[in-house]
Amino acid sequence: MTGPADSELRTGRRVAVVLTNLGGPEGPEAVRPFLFNLFNDPAIIGLPGLIRTPLARYIAAKREAEAQANYNIMGGGSPLLAETVKQAEALSKILADVLPGDEVEVFIAMRYWHPLTEDTARAVADFSPDHVVLLPLYPQYSTTTTASSFRKWRELYSGSGQIHSVCCYPEVDGLIEAQARMITETLAKAGDAPVRVLFSAHGIPEKLVKAGDPYQEQVEATVAAVVQRLGLTDWEICYQSKVGPLKWLGPSTPDAVRKAGADGVGALVVPIAFVSEHIETLVELDHEYRELADEVGCSPYLRAPTVSVEPAFIQALGQMVLQSLATPGVAPQGPAMARDNPGYREGRTLCNCEGQRLNRRSRVDP
Numbered sequence: 396m397t398g399p400a401d402s403e404l405r406t407g408r409r410v411a412v413v414l415t416n417l418g419g420p421e422g423p424e425a426v427r428p429f430l431f432n433l434f435n436d437p438a439i440i441g442l443p444g445l446i447r448t449p450l451a452r453y454i455a456a457k458r459e460a461e462a463q464a465n466y467n468i469m470g471g472g473s474p475l476l477a478e479t480v481k482q483a484e485a486l487s488k489i490l491a492d493v494l495p496g497d498e499v500e501v502f503i504a505m506r507y508w509h510p511l512t513e514d515t516a517r518a519v520a521d522f523s524p525d526h527v528v529l530l531p532l533y534p535q536y537s538t539t540t541t542a543s544s545f546r547k548w549r550e551l552y553s554g555s556g557q558i559h560s561v562c563c564y565p566e567v568d569g570l571i572e573a574q575a576r577m578i579t580e581t582l583a584k585a586g587d588a589p590v591r592v593l594f595s596a597h598g599i600p601e602k603l604v605k606a607g608d609p610y611q612e613q614v615e616a617t618v619a620a621v622v623q624r625l626g627l628t629d630w631e632i633c634y635q636s637k638v639g640p641l642k643w644l645g646p647s648t649p650d651a652v653r654k655a656g657a658d659g660v661g662a663l664v665v666p667i668a669f670v671s672e673h674i675e676t677l678v679e680l681d682h683e684y685r686e687l688a689d690e691v692g693c694s695p696y697l698r699a700p701t702v703s704v705e706p707a708f709i710q711a712l713g714q715m716v717l718q719s720l721a722t723p724g725v726a727p728q729g730p731a732m733a734r735d736n737p738g739y740r741e742g743r744t745l746c747n748c749e750g751q752r753l754n755r756r757s758r759v760d761p
């Protein structure tokens with residue numbers, strides 16, 4: 396990766412890089428409180444707290460047994476933290492090389508389970524940083540993920556340092572290269588059989604997109620870049636993991652698998668909005684949809700691994716940290732930091748990158 400320009404090589408800075416992610420329960424007893432935290436987030440259920448909190452308690456209790464059964468397939472808990480730690484370690488190594496004069500530490504802040512944002516905010520404050528870089532492990536920006544994590548950080552962090560944030564990176568080269576590699580390696584297993592590439596993203600309710608959430612547009616941008624790089628001809632975007640009664644983005648991944656079966660082709664499912672393995676890949680894609688594929692005669696059924704610690708992807712993360720540090724940050728709890736995404740509030744398809752249109756190549760927030 397490209398190192399910093401001489402002018403950027405300021406030494407002696409204390410830099411905290413905060414990887415934000417969703418979090419997952421480490422064991423069966425953590426499933427219900429994890430689900431409660433998730434459904435009690437106003438970014439997930441947009442109702443006033445007086446209604447949302449009891450509703451979240453009810454939904455968490457109702458989903459508990461089914462969710463525990465799914466987590467049991469992975470040994471009882473989520474591998475998401477362990478996966479994120481691996482990514483943090485890989486990023487640390489790269490940053491030590493490219494910022495040799497600075498003291499850089501990579502932290503993890505999970506939105507719904509440990510290490511929770513409040514604990515990480517304290518640990519980062521104890522580190523007394525000059526700069527904090529918020530780096531979501533979500534390539535595509537959504538009000539339900541990145542905006543929610545940023546908002547929580549803003550509420551809870553009261554330590555030192557300028558705050559920089561990377562809002563999204565749907566088309567960043569290292570991500571596309573890593574995704575393309577995962578697909579190529581998996582496609583090789585299909586031999587001569589015709590296979591449709593199904594780009595499967597976690598869904599969100601359609602009404603959020605109508606209100607300006609740029610997630611769908613950014614998922615499409617990632618897919619377009621991968622399709623172009625590989626010259627794919629038979630492919631489709633679909634959305635998985637629907638929860639609740641609202642209409643979500645479609646087509647659903649199960650419907651796309653059924654269609655592939657009906658069309659007499661196999662499927663290579665690519666988790667396009669996840670960068671590490673967890674319940675939605677290891678259970679939903681590898682178990683539930685594989686069974687469905689067997690039932691509907693969609694064969695072969697293959698799944699590309701997530702980009703995880705692929706060097707191209709981790710280098711892209713490192714590059715975005717550098718770019719982010721090279722632009723002025725804002726004071727903690729300053730008004731400019733992802734303040735509820737102005738484009739979203741106004742119902743326009745903008746992210747909060749200085750109010751610019753979304754079709755820029757890489758989007759790194761100041």
Ligand SMILES: C=CC1=C(C)c2cc3[nH]c(cc4nc(cc5[nH]c(cc1n2)c(C)c5CCC(=O)O)C(CCC(=O)O)=C4C)c(C)c3C=C
Nearest residue numbers: 417418419420439462473475537539597599638668673674
């Ligand atoms: C791109 C990433 C994600 C988006 C967008 C997202 C939106 C979203 N999620 C739910 C509800 C659930 N998500 C659950 C697990 C889960 N979700 C993501 C990522 C995104 N979610 C990840 C990485 C995980 C896995 C965590 C793990 O433990 O490994 C769950 C829990 C599992 C289950 O019970 O099915 C729920 C519930 C909503 C409602 C939503 C948008 C409105």
Ligand SMILES: [Fe+2]
Nearest residue numbers: 417597636675
């Ligand atoms: Fe989710």
Ligand SMILES: [Fe+2]
Nearest residue numbers: 562746747748
């Ligand atoms: Fe942005």
